[in-house]
Amino acid sequence: MAVYRPPHIPSSEITPKDVWLNRRSILKSAAALGATTLAAPLAACGQEAATGTSFTTDEPITPYQDVTGYNNFYEFGLQKTDPARHSGDFNPRPWTIEVDGLVNNPRTFDIDELIASQMIEERIYRMRCVEAWSMVIPWNGFPLSALLNQVEPLSSAKYVAFETVVRPEEMPGQRGFFQPLPWPYREGLRLDEAMHPLTILSTGVFGETLPNQNGAPVRLVVPWKYGFKGIKSIVKITLTEQEPPSTWNVSAPSEYGFYANVNPDVPHPRWSQATERRIGTGGFFGADRRETLMFNGYADEVADMYADMDLTRYF
Ligand code: MTE
Secondary structure, three states: OOOOOOOOOOHHHOOOHHHHHHHHHHHHHHHHHOOOOOHHHHHHHHHHHHHOOOOOOOOOOOOHHHHOOOOOOHHHOOOOOHHHHHOOOOOOOOOEEEEEEOEOOOEEEEHHHHHHHOOOEEEEEEEEOOOOEEEEEEEEEEEHHHHHHHHOEOOOOOEEEEEEOOOOOOOHHHOOOOOOOOOOOEEEEEHHHHHOOOOEEEEEEOOEEOOHHHOOOOEEEOOOEOHHHOOOOEEEEEEEOOOOOOHHHHHOOOOOOOOOEOOOOOOEOOEOOOEEEEOOOOHHHOOOEEEOOHHHHOHHHHHHHHOOOOOOOOO
């Protein structure tokens, strides 16, 4: 298993940390993912990271073995260790994503062409699961808005629907008598949420190509929402006028809402959301427990989108 290594030279000593993180991200991402033409967007990205910190965090990064070994991906089984153990037969190449619905320019994107055409950045995001645990993950990816702009959404488009691949022959959790969820796994966002600069399609972690268990070759990352919104191994994206179905909302509507914004004030019907366990910390005595922040700490960036909504009703 590959191990994440920080740079040998502690350039943080001579460079402000946010600039260093951003430079590290671009270099690592470009090397790992084969992005070639980075020169033009580099300056713009550097400025963005230097002035705003929502794309990164100083909190310690969760160890690689937890990020890639403690997963939810029911297509490969129900236990947290199942995705890493049972996704070896899954083949994420070649891969296409079909984008259709209420758009001017429906298209099918080849994942490698898509990666080569985008500036792949690193975003170190806090991630908070509805099961009340959290991680800090260095994602590599690009804004979902970059893909949506290419298909030109119509003014009637209000939502974005996502679908995961169905491949029982490669995904053991989709075989057999007991099926925990209806397939394909589906998710949805409102169009403004999908276009928000924090929302990314991830194609890597720790500067490496995304492992199968984390959603290879491409998955959604929305850091102010509970982890289940982060649909993995996406094959289809459809722009719609009506709110699309999302798997957990359809399966247990009283427990999982469409919005799924991280909110310490709105408990899950069976447990509190006020605190969280930070995976990979705490050693023998268990993981550190900390207070959960409104919108997972991204309120300054996203709260405006929900200003007029009753968040206990639209949970
Ligand atoms: N996507 C698919 N296709 N299938 C799944 O079972 N699980 C979701 C989400 N995306 C899931 C999925 C849940 S419940 C969580 S918490 C996150 O993926 C976990 O992402 P991670 O394993 O990368 O932390």
